[in-house]
Amino acid sequence: MKTVIIKYNAGNVQSVMYALDRLGAGYLLTDDEAEIRSADKVIFPGVGEASTAMAYLRERGLDTLIPSLKQPVLGTCVGMQLMCRYSEENNTTCMGIFDIDVRRFPTTPGYxxxxxxxxxxxxxxxxxxAGLPEQAYMYFVHSYAADVCDYTIAECEYVRPFSAMLHKENFYAAQFHCEISGNVGQRILENFLRL
Known part of the structure; x- marks a missing residue:
């Protein structure tokens, strides 16, 4: 099985690579279209700021490549947000795989x-x-989140309820960092590789 991690300037690729190493899964880190298209599984990680990341994806044609993929794709953190329609972070038009906007958490006392x-x-x-307990704990780092919607497959609450995970066709996404969420995050990656 060929697993590709998409290489771009907002990827927290080292942590993802370590997580796949722990699973004994081979992978290739690349931004090459042919390599990405020929993969069995694609991981689209992310850390950073939405508009800068989208500009980088557009420069390399990845903004049109990623939505056209037919194999299972997993986006995480900013990767998930970029798969949505729009982000309030610097007024950014994203890839629109999920027809939902990403909004900043409002300033709220106690949060x-x-x-x-x-x-x-x-x-x-x-x-x-599969195999995770309800109320499993995951590691989050984000100021923006997608609302709960028809694509939501897991929820979280912080200031407001939001989508912890999304799914549409062959596209899956997680707002949290699977790769640094211990055994439960590892299980999600393992389940993804088994799809």
Whole structure:
């Protein structure tokens, strides 16, 4: 099985590579269209700021390549947000795989933004969450989030309920960092590789 990690300037690729190493999964880090298209599984990680990341994707044609993929694709953190329609972060038009906007958490007494640290996810309804307990804890670092919607396959609450995970056709996404969420995050990656 060929797994590709998409190489771009907002990828937290080292952590993802370590996580795949722990699973004994081979992978290739690349931004080459032919390599990405020929992969069995594609991972689209992300850390950073939406508009800069989208500009980089557009320069390399990845903004049109990623939505056209037919194999299972997993986006994480900013990767998930870029798969949505629009982000309030610097007024950014994203790839539109998921027809939902990403909004900043409002300033709310008792809550710090960014939402950073461990939080539980609930209403799990996906092959990716098979074997996970309801209220499994995942590691989050983000100031923006997609609302709960028809694509939501796991939810979290911080300031407001939001989509912890999304799914549409062959596209899956997680707002949290699977690769640094311990055994539960590792299980999601393992389930993804088994799809």
């Amino acid at each position: 710090k933004v960014p939402h950073m640290g461990w939080n539980s996810i609930s209403n799990l309804r996906s092959p990716l969450t």
